[in-house]
Amino acid sequence: xxxxxxxxxxxxxxxxxxxxxxxxxxxxxxxxxxxxxxxxxxxxxxxxxxxxxxxxxxxxxxxxxxxxxxxxxxxxxxxxxxxxxxxxxxxxxxxxxxxxxxxxxxxxxxxxxxxxxxxxxxxxxxxxxxxxxxxxxxxxxxxxxxxxxxxxxxxxxxxxxxxxxxxxxxxxxxxxxxxxxxxxxxxxxxxxxxxxxxxxxxxxxxxxxxxxxxxxxxxxxxxxxxxxxxxxxxxxxxxxxxxxxxxxxxxxxxxxx
Amino acid sequence: xxxxxxxxxxxxxxxxxxxxxxxxxxxxxxxxxxxxxxxxxxxxxxxxxxxxxxxxxxxxxxxxxxxxxxxxxxxxxxxxxxxxxxxxxxxxxxxxxxxxxxxxxxxxxxxxxxxxxxxxxxxxxxxxxxxxxxxxxxxxxxxxxxxxxxxxxxxxxxxxxxxxxxxxxxxxxxxxxxxxxxxxxxxxxxxxxxxxxxxxxxxxxxxxxxxxxxxxxxxxxxxxxxxxxxxxxxxxxxxxxxxxxxxxxxxxxxxxxxxxxxxxxxxxxxxxxxxxxxxxxxxxxxxxxxxxxxxxxxxxxxxx
Ligand SMILES: Nc1ncnc2c1ncn2[C@@H]1O[C@H](COP(=O)(O)OP(=O)(O)OP(=O)(O)O)[C@@H](O)[C@H]1O
Ligand SMILES: [Mg+2]
Numbered sequence: 001x002x003x004x005x006x007x008x009x010x011x012x013x014x015x016x017x018x019x020x021x022x023x024x025x026x027x028x029x030x031x032x033x034x035x036x037x038x039x040x041x042x043x044x045x046x047x048x049x050x051x052x053x054x055x056x057x058x059x060x061x062x063x064x065x066x067x068x069x070x071x072x073x074x075x076x077x078x079x080x081x082x083x084x085x086x087x088x089x090x091x092x093x094x095x096x097x098x099x100x101x102x103x104x105x106x107x108x109x110x111x112x113x114x115x116x117x118x119x120x121x122x123x124x125x126x127x128x129x130x131x132x133x134x135x136x137x138x139x140x141x142x143x144x145x146x147x148x149x150x151x152x153x154x155x156x157x158x159x160x161x162x163x164x165x166x167x168x169x170x171x172x173x174x175x176x177x178x179x180x181x182x183x184x185x186x187x188x189x190x191x192x193x194x195x196x197x198x199x200x201x202x203x204x205x206x207x208x209x210x211x212x213x214x215x216x217x218x219x220x221x222x223x224x225x226x227x228x229x230x231x232x233x234x235x236x237x238x239x240x241x242x243x244x245x246x247x248x249x250x251x252x253x254x255x256x257x
Numbered sequence: 258x259x260x261x262x263x264x265x266x267x268x269x270x271x272x273x274x275x276x277x278x279x280x281x282x283x284x285x286x287x288x289x290x291x292x293x294x295x296x297x298x299x300x301x302x303x304x305x306x307x308x309x310x311x312x313x314x315x316x317x318x319x320x321x322x323x324x325x326x327x328x329x330x331x332x333x334x335x336x337x338x339x340x341x342x343x344x345x346x347x348x349x350x351x352x353x354x355x356x357x358x359x360x361x362x363x364x365x366x367x368x369x370x371x372x373x374x375x376x377x378x379x380x381x382x383x384x385x386x387x388x389x390x391x392x393x394x395x396x397x398x399x400x401x402x403x404x405x406x407x408x409x410x411x412x413x414x415x416x417x418x419x420x421x422x423x424x425x426x427x428x429x430x431x432x433x434x435x436x437x438x439x440x441x442x443x444x445x446x447x448x449x450x451x452x453x454x455x456x457x458x459x460x461x462x463x464x465x466x467x468x469x470x471x472x473x474x475x476x477x478x479x480x481x482x483x484x485x486x487x488x489x490x491x492x493x494x495x496x497x498x499x500x501x502x503x504x505x506x507x508x509x510x511x512x513x514x515x516x517x518x519x520x521x522x523x524x525x526x527x528x529x530x531x532x533x534x535x536x537x538x539x540x541x542x543x544x545x546x547x548x549x550x551x552x553x554x555x556x557x558x559x560x561x
């Protein structure tokens with residue numbers, strides 16, 4: 001019964017976003033990208049399939065992060081501002097089901113986006129004679145996971161900040177989450193205990209997005225240790241679960257007016 | 258059905274502004290099977306009370322108690338409530354039909370029974386022709402109607418409406434009032450807020466009156482009228498043209514054929530009548546000069 005209500009909310013959320021035609025834009029961006037890739041490969045020596053893969057995964061990653069950032073920031077606030085949320089939570093629908101439904105609906109859009117763009121990428125790569133390695137699938141999966149994690153960050157922040165601020169703040173968290181890896185390996189930081197502690201503390205609290213970034217590996221390597229992949233996967237899922245729980249907890253306490 | 262117990266709500270918007278007391282010790286009861294009008298001027302706290310009842314916001318102190326007839330868990334209780342928010346706004350890209358399906362399914366109805374209810378009610382609300390259209394093409398009145406339809410679709414035991422009649426033209430108001438009366442006759446409890454006093458007076462048996470966040474009155478429409486003001490009486494007598502009563506009166510209208518209409522305060526009524534009888538004048542009629550609820554509302558500015 002409850003799963004059914006979550007599904008209904010997710011279904012109508014999905015439908016509403018789909019009607020806003022965002023995916024059509026994404027689709028044409030993808031097409032344009034394939035064209036650009038084709039042109040670019042004409043001018044590069046030797047490794048056109050690598051360029052195609054680089055471009056493809058890059059677009060995929062950018063578009064799904066953008067969807068999370070921009071649609072995630074308004075996912076709940078739009079409902080609250082326009083008071084449509086009252087229609088739903090005055091029904092026998094607990095607030096967690098509402099949140100879950102909204103998030104799953106948007107993730108449906110994400111999934112569709114990932115599916116379309118990665119299909120285009122994979123086709124382009126194989127047409128150009130590249131090898132589709134399992135690591136490519138992992139990379140695509142991790143891009144999806146990264147966009148889920150970012151979405152949950154945005155939704156959580158949007159409960160306490162306005163739309164623009166939550167997009168910006170989440171963008172900062174995203175960038176830091178990628179930069180934290182490089183910063184850690186700087187000798188400057190390594191030699192100073194204080195910075196090390198700050199970084200480690202940061203690491204402990206904020207999401208290490210870099211763990212989900214396989215793009216570099218995928219382009220220059222064909223495989224990674226399974227342990228590494230598994231631990232990153234677990235990290236991403238566990239962190240997402242934690243953010244979701246926190247969001248539900250805060251939304252349950254929130255005064256909606 | 259629903260009991261509010263010493264509700265208090267203080268809004269603290271930010272550090273610089275003073276905390277604002279929107280509700281102060283508000284207690285009242287919405288009895289089962291009644292039709293209760295919830296009156297109060299703009300900003301009196303009606304919407305705030307309804308939001309607390311619906312658990313959208315939490316009271317600073319006090320509680321809302323639901324009758325066990327509505328259910329024992331929040332989900333069960335909410336299955337038996339039909340709520341229409343103030344100035345309702347719905348997903349603009351959904352069609353009317355999709356919207357009703359969405360709402361009905363959230364209230365655990367089957368698609369078949371939703372479609373059945375739509376067939377029954379949509380023509381009554383004159384929106385059957387527009388059900389395939391997206392809600393963003395609906396007029397304000399149409400949105401209000403389809404919102405009301407969604408509110409009663411699942412046969413709730415209590416219907417809670419926040420200003421359901423605002424934004425409707427006179428004909429639309431009449432139609433919606435008729436449906437509210439019909440829904441009430443089916444045995445549902447109805448609780449609705451309004452500042453259109455004649456509407457409340459017309460269809461409600463009880464009123465709850467809020468003023469500046471405080472309960473000003475709670476009781477039957479009739480007793481609000483009898484309690485709040487001392488009445489005047491209109492006494493028509495047949496008397497000599499020159500007659501001037503000893504008992505004080507407010508005004509007199511002189512009509513042809515020695516007819517006179519006196520307006521007498523209720524405190525002087527008996528003395529006035531005795532004087533008439535002693536003088537053997539003919540009393541043709543005595544009427545109570547009842548003020549309307551609206552007159553009370555505006556005379557007292559909501560203080561009863
Ligand atoms: N979130 C809030 N923060 C601060 N003040 C608020 C908030 N919500 C409501 N108020 C104040 O509480 C008071 C009561 O508002 P409420 O909406 O309950 O009035 P109402 O009786 O429904 O009025 P109306 O007839 O205009 O709809 C108003 O003065 C309003 O400004
Ligand atoms: Mg109001």
